[in-house]
Amino acid sequence: MTTTDYIVLIGMVCGPFTVLGGLVLPYKGVVRLSEASCEEALSIEHKKIVKIKVHYPALALFAIGVAFIVVAA
Numbered sequence: 556m557t558t559t560d561y562i563v564l565i566g567m568v569c570g571p572f573t574v575l576g577g578l579v580l581p582y583k584g585v586v587r588l589s590e591a592s593c594e595e596a597l598s599i600e601h602k603k604i605v606k607i608k609v610h611y612p613a614l615a616l617f618a619i620g621v622a623f624i625v626v627a628a
Contacts, residue, residue, distance in 0.1 A: 566627030573620030577613050586613040 556564075580586040597615035599607045609615045 563627045566623040570620050570623030570627060573616055573623060575620075577615075577617030577620055580616070581613045586611075 595608050595610060596612045597607070597609040597618055599605070599618075607618070609618060
């Protein structure tokens with residue numbers, strides 16, 4: 556297997572677990588979406604075109620999981 560194959564495999568495995576974690580944590584009440592953190596949980600900027608800032612840790616987990624799935628696809 557090549558390095559690319561390993562990256563795709565890791566994305567295929569980690570992505571869904573991270574997305575599910577981002578959905579289950581608010582459901583269980585561990586993280587509340589009504590309470591935003593003062594600091595940014597996730598901030599992404601790509602070539603001054605796409606800029607994403609998230610103040611909710613659960614949504615940041617969801618976004619990271621989706622990024623894993625996109626990279627694996």
